[in-house]
Amino acid sequence: MLDLDDYLPYLLNRAGSRIARAFTRELRAHGITLPIWRVLAALQHRDRQSVSQLADSTAIDISTLSRILDQSERRGLAARARGVASDARSIELRLTPAGRALARRITPTALNYERTALAGLSPAEERQLKRLLVRVHANMAGLSGKGARGA
Amino acid sequence: MLDLDDYLPYLLNRAGSRIARAFTRELRAHGITLPIWRVLAALQHRDRQSVSQLADSTAIDISTLSRILDQSERRGLAARARGVASDARSIELRLTPAGRALARRITPTALNYERTALAGLSPAEERQLKRLLVRVHANMAGLSGKGARGA
DNA sequence: TCGAGTTATTTGCATTTGCAAATACATTAG
DNA sequence: CTAATGTATTTGCAAATGCAAATAACTCGA
Numbered sequence: 304m305l306d307l308d309d310y311l312p313y314l315l316n317r318a319g320s321r322i323a324r325a326f327t328r329e330l331r332a333h334g335i336t337l338p339i340w341r342v343l344a345a346l347q348h349r350d351r352q353s354v355s356q357l358a359d360s361t362a363i364d365i366s367t368l369s370r371i372l373d374q375s376e377r378r379g380l381a382a383r384a385r386g387v388a389s390d391a392r393s394i395e396l397r398l399t400p401a402g403r404a405l406a407r408r409i410t411p412t413a414l415n416y417e418r419t420a421l422a423g424l425s426p427a428e429e430r431q432l433k434r435l436l437v438r439v440h441a442n443m444a445g446l447s448g449k450g451a452r453g454a
Numbered sequence: 455m456l457d458l459d460d461y462l463p464y465l466l467n468r469a470g471s472r473i474a475r476a477f478t479r480e481l482r483a484h485g486i487t488l489p490i491w492r493v494l495a496a497l498q499h500r501d502r503q504s505v506s507q508l509a510d511s512t513a514i515d516i517s518t519l520s521r522i523l524d525q526s527e528r529r530g531l532a533a534r535a536r537g538v539a540s541d542a543r544s545i546e547l548r549l550t551p552a553g554r555a556l557a558r559r560i561t562p563t564a565l566n567y568e569r570t571a572l573a574g575l576s577p578a579e580e581r582q583l584k585r586l587l588v589r590v591h592a593n594m595a596g597l598s599g600k601g602a603r604g605a
Numbered sequence: 606t607c608g609a610g611t612t613a614t615t616t617g618c619a620t621t622t623g624c625a626a627a628t629a630c631a632t633t634a635g
Numbered sequence: 636c637t638a639a640t641g642t643a644t645t646t647g648c649a650a651a652t653g654c655a656a657a658t659a660a661c662t663c664g665a
Contacts, residue, residue: 304498304499304557304558304561305495305498305499305557305561305564305565306499307495307496307499307511308499308588309584310495310564310568311473311568311571311572311580311583311584311587312470312473312474312477312564312567312568312571313492313495314584314587314588314591315466315469315470315473315587316470316474316492316513317511317513317587317591318466318587318590318591318594319463319466319467319470320513321513321591321594321595322462322463322466322590322594323463323467325594326463336621338621341464341467344456344458344461344464345458347455347456348455348456348457348458348459353643353644354643354644354645355642355643355644360458360468362467362468362471362472364622364623364624365623365643365644365645366622366623366624366625366644366645366646367621367622367623368644369644369645369646370621370622370645370646371621373645385629385630385644386630390630390631390642390643391629391630391631391643392629392630392631392642392643392644393630393642393643393644394643394644406455406456407455410455410456413456413461413463414456416463417461417462417463419593419594420462420463420590420593420594421462421590421593422593423589423593424586424589424590428582428586429462431579431582431583431586432462432582432583432586432587432590433460433462433465435575435579435582435583435586436462436465436466436468436469436583437459437465438574438575439469439473439571439572439575439583440465440468440469440472442570442571442572442573442574443469443472443473443476443570443571444472487651489651504613504614505613505614505615506612506613506614515652515653515654516613516614516615516653517614517615517616517652517653517654517655518651518652518653520614520615520616521615521616521651521652522651524615536614536659536660537660541612541613541660541661542613542659542660542661543611543612543613543614543659543660543661544612544613544614544660545613545614
């Protein structure tokens, strides 16, 4: 029988949910939701992404993301531009100045939460944790698509 | 500005979401959803939990969990028993034989996914990753409650 | 024993989610 | 050039989510 305390998906979900929930509350003070923050952070990190690129990098379902972009656009935080890229099917997303400013304002709080989450870990442990998470993410690449079959 | 590729909440969410999505699809073959699987796994791991204990261990919001338990009960996978514990306010949750059997049937697939996620990591790295995730989870303990204030 | 104050669970309700179908644009074959 | 097919994004819709309010049950003091 499964030993949950040693089962990666469980440990990952638990840790991730706690951080997400705590940060969601923090974001209320800034008037936005966690998904919107994710969009801001991802576009701040790399601007002019397409919707599908952004869906992939934020791990938000593309149809859900489409609606989060509606909200972001309505609030004047991000903008869609069709036909800008070579392929007019895709849409180029950009942060507005207001969106960029908001992302910058939230960043210190975000880093604060990260520090809390990592409290007590040595710099080496922190690096190791992040590296391993990147590898796990890469390992699941093929399986997260649409027609993925069982491992 | 935030370097996402080195930002723990982002890395955690990405990795966790990929595993969750892939496993959700896998669970369809067994006729259940991811939240129900989490309930089964948690109760298999430790039976006779109360609703709030289970909410805490599965990282599912308690009101959402209440409804997931409705489903689990309707499907004959879990059962609620009021007044069994010393305190009749709390409810004792138990897996039914069918629930236990289903959990056992799914376990090999679950372990398979974990192996996929951990592919290429040495046993030491795997242990380290899990240990660090436990510590991160513990670090966020205070902040995930209801009236939690910012870090 | 009654009631004020607490904690555990459920329910009401507005919002969010994700799958599947629809739409928009592109490409390639004939 | 048109049809057929393929990829990017959005929309319809039923189900899931999470906060806040309601309910159930306990505790303790007068």
